[in-house]
């Protein structure tokens with residue numbers, strides 16, 4: 265009674281008591297996180313041990329993996345504590361445990377939710393639901409499935425090279441834009457049954473509003489995830505259509521959603537006429553075929569993810585091939601010779617299964633995937649309960665967020681030797697090169713590895729061979745600055761190339 269009365273008469277006491285209690289709570293929490301937390305034995309920056317702020321600052325800042333590599337060196341550890349409950353791991357042998365084929369660590373739901381495509385193959389975190397969806401889609405992406413998509417690649421490639429031939433008279437061409445336009449046009453035709461026709465956006469260059477707008481919106485998921493608890497939650501609740509009204513970058517993503525929606529509707533209408541069967545006028549399968557029976561919103565999200573996952577990643581691999589091959593005269597002449605052998609007649613493009621038999625061409629593609637690492641950053645997973653997970657002899661408790669990156673795997677000198685950061689296709693032709701595949705993770709590994717791997721290989725080897733066969737190319741730009749935004753985002757100019765069409769009959 266007396267206690268209640270004193271609060272009524274003295275509100276300041278209540279305020280001061282609350283502040284004091286909160287301060288004590290914070291101090292106790294900090295002491296707990298630094299000294300008594302299950303991750304207390306792992307090294308890392310002091311700020312990272314007590315708050316998510318440290319990682320949130322570096323993640324969207326440019327190239328987080330490079331900053332993290334410095335910190336690993338500084339603390340001499342392969343398991344860096346980057347947040348109170350998160351480890352960044354660089355021990356190459358831990359990769360096969362985390363990204364495992366039979367019992368992989370589940371994806372971090374909070375992270376994948378920021379992509380705003382719930383229950384898509386990419387974002388689904390429930391292993392059972394993921395397995396069902398993957399089973400539906402896998403046949404399309406198998407080696408046999410991909411050969412059915414090759415006519416799309418050929419058609420778009422011919423459109424690109426016609427435009428290159430026309431534009432090359434005016435000077436060098438920014439190939440990063442050309443290749444991104446190409447891969448968006450291929451994948452949208454495959455995903456939606458309707459090409460986005462990005463390559464046709466401008467008469468005078470390969471620049472396109474779709475691409476520049478995409479550049480601006482690509483860091484949205486990273487900003488949402490690392491922008492603090494409130495932003496993370498709000499980004500999941502507020503529909504993209506609403507955010508698009510106030511944020512121009514979100515508006516672009518929303519535009520792609522609307523495009524996907526109209527394609528999904530057109531497809532459903534057609535499928536209804538055809539009595540639910542996968543009958544459409546396209547000579548190739550489209551992603552919607554495999555998703556029949558699912559609600560329309562799911563087919564839309566799935567196709568959206570295919571566009572995002574399957575365009576810039578492949579374009580960056582192609583850009584890396586051009587950039588590195590054109591910078592090395594010895595490599596360039598070997599690639600030109602190989603292209604001439606593999607593609608004697610430009611009117612008849614061999615299947616990618618045939619092309620990849622050329623060891624040197626295939627070695628160049630693998631080396632571009634290793635050094636270029638289109639998805640360089642950490643892929644966050646949650647340590648499951650059950651079998652204890654250990655790094656550096658220390659137990660990592662269940663529930664911890666752990667992640668590894670292709671960047672650290674691909675540049676590890678302990679794995680690749682002192683020339684790890686050099687473009688050297690010959691490393692793939694040495695005896696024992698097959699053993700290196702366990703550390704080669706551009707598409708990640710295990711059940712959550714990239715479903716589009718065969719399609720990506722097909723696009724890269726076909727386009728690369730065709731370009732080196734058709735043109736004499738000269739690189740006229742320097743190495744670009746690149747940002748890591750889940751994928752690699754280069755500043756322009758990135759890969760400016762002068763083209764001279766070859767006299768093929770010569």
Ligand code: HEM
Pocket residue numbers: 385386387398451569570573574575577578581637638639643706707708711712713714715716717719720
């Ligand atoms: C060189 C090109 C490519 C690279 C390097 C690449 C890389 C990756 C990586 C690293 C992952 C795992 C992501 C994670 O765990 O968060 C992934 C997943 C995925 N990729 Fe790719 N990708 C490429 C091309 C493609 C293409 C062409 C498509 C589709 C058309 C595609 C569709 C997907 C999908 C749907 C997933 C999620 C798979 C699942 O969780 O089951 N990717 N990719």
